[in-house]
Amino acid sequence: MAVEKLFKDEATEEKGERARMASFVGAMAIADLVKTTLGPKGMDKILQSTGRGHSVTVTNDGATILKSLHIDNPAAKVLIDISKVQDDEVGDGTTSVVVLAGELLREAEKLVGSKIHPMTIISGYRMAADCARRALLDRVKDNKDDADKFRSDLMRIAMTTLSSKILSQDKEHFAKLAVDAVMRLKGSTNLESIQIIKKAGGSLKDSFLDEGFILDKKIGLGQPKRIENANILVANTAMDTDKVKIYGARVRVDSMAKVAQIEGAEKEKMREKVQKIIGHGINCFVNRQLIYNFPEELFADAGILAIEHADFDGIERLALVTGGEIASTFDNPESVKLGHCKLIEEIMIGEDKLIHFSGVEMGQACTIVLRGASFHVLDEAERSLHDALCVLSQTVNDSRVLLGGGWPEMVMAKAVDELARKTPGKKSHAIEAFSRALIAIPTTIADNAGLDSAELVAQLRAEHHKEDSNAGIDVITGSVGDMSELGISEAFKVKQAVLLSATEAAEMILRVDEIITCAPRRREDRM
């Protein structure tokens, strides 16, 4: 007797082969979607949002593309998730990880088709991933001790990352920007202290790294536009007439005169506060919150530059750069650390006025000003630069470096292939499949560049048969080249993360033999 109804009305349940098919198809669709953006000759995607304004984004960044997709297929969501994590963890390789996971699943589908149990495939994949990782570890280079070489490593990594992005035309310029910026961080991975200001106009080449700090704010009226040897007080305090914070306090008066008195007292209080601030011996005051007209006037009178409403990040960065502390009380001027800089002036970029702090004490934070023809270009440039910065900052911590251009994949594929030959049993098919999936990445890079991928990859494989080969795909000339001579490098951390998360995701999807979709929650306010 059949069960009439186990689930709610709209819930669906897919079992066994069908479930597996659904997840394979979904995952591969996602992988194919971003596949064409891989590599230096990868193409971009236009994303149009469904929200108001139908704003358009042009991008090459895998994570950005996937983030904006509305996907219903559960397996596809797993892939989107790994791409997001890759973005958060290492910043780059967001496309590679999805493509690799997609290829692993494509291979797995074939194996399942030839009646190999998913669990066998998984155990094969695990062995292969482990072996591939070890193969990479064997070939990493570490130039941490040699500062010059390390820097050139960083340059190469930055250039490799940027070469697949919109910035590829000026990659040297931007690579230098990124490396300079990251070196200033001195090992911290906090990218917050690198500020990126986007200003439309000019060309991408006009972008520059500023040693000092640029704040996208205007100077208050009637205040000096240029200060030398500035003492800066960075503050986060309310500059309106301070409320009394004691609970339940309220003003109750019985005559107009008293209102005026209390108002006067409030004003007096404000004046006192401003006096205290001035008493710090400063000539520049930057506040996170608003500075109202009255105190601004007072500051102007004292010849102090007052900047209001600098957002929180701006304040933190400014504090980092100038070495001051963020103050909220002003009673003991001697204990508050002030920030210093040689020169504050108003500068013009394009047609916007900005405040420029130069000659700062601690060079931890810096500003990169991006120029470009349109907002789309600027947005994409920012994303690309962000990728590069992320990779670089991770590389500073973990200085192991690999070659790029499909080299790591070939090295892994070779090692995995050898393992497959040694392994007895059905697992060897899965291990072999893993190596095929790895080779799919250089194949895709070549395909995207319009090259004869079958020929190139075959050559590459032959080349890698020799010990210690440095061969990879040189997309520019369309042939196999020596990657160390061409200066194409990638960070080990990125490759490792790609390998591990792609395998993990593939494993996760492979293990599923049933998909249960609950009835979607009803929304009251359907438009």
Place this chain on the structure above:
Amino acid sequence: MALAFDEYGRPFIILREQESKSRLRGLDAQKANIAAGVAVSRILRTSLGPKGMDKMLQSPDGDITITNDGATILEQMDVDNQIGKLMVELSRSQDYEIGDGTTGVVVMAGALLEQAEKLLERGIHPIRVAEGFEISSRIAVDHLEQIAHKFDFSATNIEPLVQTCMTTLSSKIVNRCKRSLAEIAVKGVMAVADLERKDVNLDLIKVEGKVGGKLEDTELIHGIIVDKDMSHPQMPKQILDAKIAILTCPFEPPKPKTKHKVDIDTVEKFQTLRKQEQKYFDDMVQKCKDVGATLVICQWGFDDEANHLLMNRNLPAVRWVGGVELELIAIATGGRIVPRFQELTPEKLGKAGLVREKAFGTTKDRMLYIEHCANSKAVTIFIRGGNKMMIEETKRSIHDALCVARNLIHNNSIVYGGGAAEISCSIAVEAAADKYPGVEQYAIRAFADALDSVPMALAENSGLQPIETLSAVKAQQIKDNNHCCGIDCNDTGTNDMREENVFETLIGKQQQILLATQVVKMILKIDDVISPSDY
């Protein structure tokens, strides 16, 4: 439909609006119920064992869960059928009681229901079937007691515990590094266990997850991790030998509970009030400083002004720490939670060897580690993994492992896994069946058959010939009188579970059999289902 008439021929209303209700009675009702129960258990059947598959569940909001844990699958499945819900409850109660074996219990119940259906078809009354099952479950549980094996472990020798936890973890996706995870779980439990009272408070083990990194980076931290950062960006990121003031009062002027108003009507009052307010902040910070605290952990937020004062006086602080975490910190550091500044004394401060802030990845994620605590009775298991679903699944797996370790500390009896215990019980029940006169005999035999279904499912999932394998193992058990023979799921060439180190806890197994029998009895006793039809 039931219609009764009084002497004037008017119908009594027994069921209101009975046309619009569907109703099943007698054998039909039982069969429908059994079918529903079996359908639920069939979903879980393929998840059993080390080679079991996972299920992917999409919640009403579109979130994805991928899991192998029976209780989680059923909970997320959003079952609508009443009997289905009973099965969900069954798995949940196993989860609450034991924490592991949530899949097994449902599979067992499903098998019992299948057997019961056959008996019902032969015309045996459901109550007799239920009684037969009851008798056999008692036999099985007693038998388990006999074959159970006590093993010894101590704080230094945790190997047996690790082995048992590994059995639990081997069916999950994390089996890649089951060894290290099992060790983490056991060490975590041992750290908080009270071996005297044989009790473990699992609340003291906090399981935190953070996306990124790899599973191998999962670690056990003898201390607490809080997903917070220092309240002021320029406070020190590392504190050695911290003395921690744990506060539940905000750094704000007091808010008396009684309703009151402070009226300001003169300038003097306004100014005194202002002075007062500043003094509050000053006093509070000074108070913390006076008792020697070097770190303030506060449940509430504090004002910008207070924040800066703390910074100014070189007193790092963490704000908005949740109540549970606060408690754990208090336990770990041996401090007391202080609800008022006035009650702050040096003795109430917690102590930790090292407090540090650690940043992750490229985003602004920071976490606070409190380590080398005075009292290491609170530990944190910090899970890393490739994606969110992986972390969630690892959390569930670790929870299972923790529960198993706790159960072992509670009661150190084990039985052999891999279906060995079930097969042994099945033989025992089968043998006992012949001693019972009456119809129950049939039910008892059916129970023995149902017990076979767990090893059968294991074999099926591992790609073995289920019937052949099972009969071979059974013959071997009887021939050698060795109750350690089970299904060789991992294809290692031996089916002696003692060599394979596949253990399960005795209470877990017993509970499985008892709970499954109970639910089946309940389902069998239902002979009338009235449900409102679709509207």
